Amino acid sequence: MGRTLISVFILTYLHLTVMTTLCVSVQAEDAELLIYPNRSHFYSGETIEFRCDVDGQHWNTTLKRNGHFVQWGYFTPLILSDLTVDMSGDYQCTAQSLDFTHETKDSNVISISVSADRPRAELTADGHTVLRGTRTFPSLTCSVSDSDNDWNYEWEIHGSDYLHVYTGAQTITPPEAAKYMCRGFIFGYTADDKIYTEDSNAVYIKYILPEKATIKVKNPEFCPGETIRMSCEMTSDEYRYTLTWFEWKTTSQIHLTGKNKFVISNASEAHSGEYRCRWTLSPYTFTEWSPPVTFTAINPKARVKASTSFLPAGGIVTLRCSVTPCSSGWKYYWYKDTQDTLLQTTEEAVLNITERGRYWCRGGRDSPVHHTDFSEPISIRESRKPPPVKNTPVKGTPVKGTLAKGTLVKNSPVKGTPVKGTPVKGTQAKQPSAK
Template sequence: MELEYLERGHAGTWKSQPGPSCSKPKAELRHDNTAVPVGGSVALTCSVNTSSSSSGWKYYWYRYENDYTTSLDAGFLSNGEISVSEKGLYWCRGGRGEPVYYTEYSDSVMISETVSNRPVVTLYPNWSEIYRGETITVRCEIHGGDTEWDYEWETNSIIKAPNQNEYRIRSALSSNSGNYHCKGRIKSSQYEITRWSDTITLNVSYKPKAELRADRTAVPVGGSVTLNCSLTPSSSSSGWKYYWYRDGKSYKPVTNGLISVSEGGLYSCRGGRGEPVYYTEDSESVRIDKIVSNRPVVTLYPNWSEIYRGETITVRCEIHGGDTEWDYEWETNSTIKPPNQNEYRIRSASSSNSGNYRCKGRMKSSQHKTTEWSDSVTLTVSDSKSDPVLTVSPSWLSPGASVTLNCEVEHPSAGWSFYWYKAVPDLSEKSSSYELLPDGSGTAQDSYIIHGQTHTAGYVCRAGRGDPEYHTDHSQPKFVWSADVHSAASLTVSPDRVQHFTSDSVSLTCEGNFTEWRVRKFSEDGRLYSDCRRMTGSTCNINTSKSDTGVYWCESGSGEFSSAVNITVQNDGNGPILVSPVHPVTEGASVSLSCSLRTQKILSNVFFYHNDKLIQNDTRGELKISAVSKSDEGFYKCQYSGRESAQSWMSVKVTVSGADSSSSPVWLMVGLVCGVSLIIILLLLLYRCRQSKYSCFTRSIQSESHSPGSSTNHGVNQNETHVYDSPHPA
């Protein structure tokens, strides 16, 4: 015979215990709810799970409450389902056959009865957002009557709440975040419970940081600055107070986070709320300065409108008024920042120093008292050096004329001094070296006048300013040309004429006692060329094109310049050229000018013009001048069949007998008059000496000290630009 019995389990549950045989099936109890709602019921289902599909089972139900077990009259329900509306501990078993064979008892299920009391979950303090480290209480409140309750919590947070009416979180963590709801069970009747409360959500965020903003960072004279303390991230939670600190000491707490201050100092703030007070992170500190009346001024020394790369410039901050000692602060948009000193000396300026500069001062004795910012001063540094431009006047020498050099810089009023040089050919470097002209170092004037220049020569200039002195690059060389042939170096042209057709073969030959030569050209477009495309020995061969028009001269390896010649290439293949001599014609000599076509060398019915004035219009094909005079000098051109040649300059060289000898009698006459005058003066002095020897001696000295020779002016005119005599080429 099998034994069956029930054993009281833990927490008021009942479990079936098998007899000696373990082969009995066990009933299984299922339920759709564990609490009977007000005015409702709960469905229970009992079933026997066996490996066979046998039938004939009936189900026997049992209920336990208040230490009494009751057998329910529900055994006739073969489907094992019942509906109950009373609270209690329920279990079941199956049975079949005659006599009845019973299964094991099912596990018991507690069915509670829902009461009308309504639980509510509250947070205290009731802030919408809680921060890490704050203290918060989650409370389950059940109203109605004086009933004592046991509490049950349900939450999806990582940390579970204890089964008490309140859950006090003393230092909140993100793991406390979650949804919370609760219910109550009457202590005197464990089968009567409330329904679950509505859910309330608790969010725990990281500790916020206070953010301090100021509407300005300096207190104006007689004014104030508004400071605003807020939380980051911004919070809509209430209850915050804001605690202010000045220079690390507590200042004052305010509710709205706004204060107005009129004293300088290092300000910070933080927020706080709750009891005990929970504090946010401190804000970053903000320096508030108090403006004093002293006014700073930025100056540039030297005060030039533009600075060039490599120059030295000083940017200075000057604060006037009183004997206060200052620390200085600069603000600039330049790439290189100045040091916090009263002056910033830039020893070699670059474009990185360009920008706007302004400064202010801070009292050494009170670091929160400052001046206002000065007005900005703009420093512009040009990345390229200033290139001066040299002009020479005149370009072609004429007897007795002086040569004026002008050196032009971009900003002529900015304290420039000027340096003047003669260009000396250097064939080894395919360039020129520069020799300083007499008294040509650091002149204040931007012009330099040379007297007595007779031969072709080249000149350059440059400028300097500042201390230490900054120098510009040298100017491009400019030349003054002489057409006069001299013995040291000369240039001959073959064929000997100024104008040529395109594709003509023209030879330029350098002559003189030198082994090295180069031919230079100054073209129509102002370019200087140093190399001949086809140089054979001392001869440059040109197959002419329009680009070969220009001024040509020779330079020797010893630094000599030849005379210069004009070469003009006729671009109109059907037009005529004027055949005229390359070199100057000596006064008194005869000369013949003609007009020629590429296909016809000798022409008739040619019109000739001198300085644009028609001087010959007949059947002759050439213009002959039997004895050239200075009045014949000028521009000539010819016209044939309605087509004009280019015009060329014919220079007339005055002979020694015509010019130099003509001046000699004048000087002889002046010398003779001076000599006679001196003799007369001496005779008068000898006559007076007979009366007073002492008087004679004195007057003789006075006469000598006022003689014409002692008062001669050697080329310097104090009322005009400085004039210098140039050294003659060796």
């Protein structure tokens, strides 16, 4: 009897133990899907590790994406390498126990997205200049459009002759005048694996010297072909003997020179416009731009004049060409009848002609030659009257005069000889009276 009771007790205990174990297994929490790196947004080429966690027990694991089989494993992480865009989707794992129950458990769902292109960081500043001698610097902020990830920030400082790279906050106060760039990064599958954004735009923080620059020039008006000369002066001599560069800003571009003189040879109309200058101690330290000086190309005009408009028979007419306001260094080009017919080129501004016609002139100088416009034409006509002939009287000889109707021309008398006159119609010549 006693043995029977003991056997019943043992069987009951074993039954209860098995039932308790089965109940615990059925009531256990479902599997949990974990990923590393713990992010939802990835980029092409990255690696993801999936773990299907079921109370630390040994289970067979199946990984699915959007309900379709991806990978199978036994108590090991499931790894996807070299991610591509088509690997985006909803991931879930199913765990199956290795005991006689063959129990299965489904995990939570994790959605991930994969982008082909990495974003570009954007660098903004609430100012770009610092007055030298003060320490009031603007703030710089590095931003990344991908807000799904927790970005870290790397900064580059490009000095005049060095590059400094460091990891910092999203917003910094620049420590010096220099060129700044930034980029964001997140950590990848390993501790050494960093996923970087594209580099940001550059922002320049500059020191402004308190001294003022000015342009000095003799005359801002010039004729094409002339040489333009100007100088950049500063109100202080403090930096005159330091390593100083000069920047010249024209309407279209900026020139960097080692001298405060700026010379333009053989200037043309294209060199017209505003000019400014500034003194530069380094690529990021300089004065403000000087007030502008406007250079203007003057179009010189040619004019032709003649000694007379009538060409006498057998005579000459002298033409004179003048160019104003730029009056030196010209050669003179002469044209007859049409502006396509070059008559002659002269070093002097004078041309003697012996033929009638229409004449033009224009000036030209330098190489290549800069020509003025054509002058207004001048017309030279032939004279219809012969040139007047002057009679020179001989002493003691009567001079023959030209009679005009109704007048009497008296001849010069010879001493001791009576003067004979020629009577005019209707009058009587007087006879000399006897004394």
